[in-house]
Amino acid sequence: MYQFNRIFTLDNLLKLNSADYLFITRVNSGFYSEKDYLKKFKVDCDLNFIVKIAKASKKFEEICRQEQYNDCWNEQYQILGNLISINSEKPISFNTHDSDCFDLLRGELFFYYSQLELIKSKKDFSLDERLFLQEAIQYKSVHAIQRYHAYLNQQIESNVFSSAETAAYFGDMIKNCKSILELYGSYAYLMLAETYYNYAQWLRAQGKEDLVPVMVKAALTCCMAADDFSEASVFSIHNASFGKGLEESNSLKLMPDSFIKFLTDWIQHEPNDNSLPESRKL
Secondary structure: OOEOOOOOOHHHHHOOOHHHHHHHHHHHOOOOOHHHHHHHHHHHOEHHHHHHHHHHOHHHHHHHOOHHHHHHHHHHHHHHHHHHOOOOOOOOOOOOOOOOHHHHHHHHHHHHHHHHHHHHHOOOOOHHHHHHHHHHHOOOOHHHHHHHHHHHHHHHHOOOOOHHHHHHHHHHHHHHHHHOHHHHHHHHHHHHHHHHHHHHHHHHHOOOHHHHHHHHHHHHHHHHHHHHOOOOOHHHHHHHHOOOOHHHHOOOOOOHHHHHHHHHHHHOOOOOOOOOOHHHOO
């Protein structure tokens, strides 16, 4: 029986009680056998408990990451795909990965709770939603990365951050995208391409025209990589886009070849022309 209980704050989800501390003590002492863990992971299957203990106990986390339990995590990962996409036109099951199975499951579970918080709060990017997103990003959730980047870009476009903070956030976004290149291939490369483009756009607005070509060149390189890896990324594109396709990787809804043309045209604009294309405006 799968348990995806609706806990709407990260603190509530991760808070340990006396029974949890006892369980961790027993884990650390080697009290449980592989058979015990298999029952807990496959039969009991309380994901809230599992991710909470894995966060608190390095040894338990290492056990969860062992290859013999991957089937347990992949089965639940597929179910999460259905839960997260249940309100879309065509709900999907996630395709499974051969590696990082436990971390990917954790990431999508935290993302799932972020979206429950969105429904509950009835507003975008509440603090509780953002906390779940930040936790999910630690486990390479592509959906959490896209959602959190949408929040950061919104704040940047509204001039909420200082110049130093904005530059730091762009660095974080680049790092987040790079962390999932191996897992999500073409999809992640186009996410990274848009991040470089957004950075170039901000640099141009700041009068730092000398750095703009560097960012555009990086974005173009990402677009070419996205094109090169498109066939090998079919399954990961399905997961990342909820079955909608590669164009969901960026707010411009561009495929690699169209993105290359867009960037080439944009870099030729006058340096003081900082207006956003209509497709880019929020």
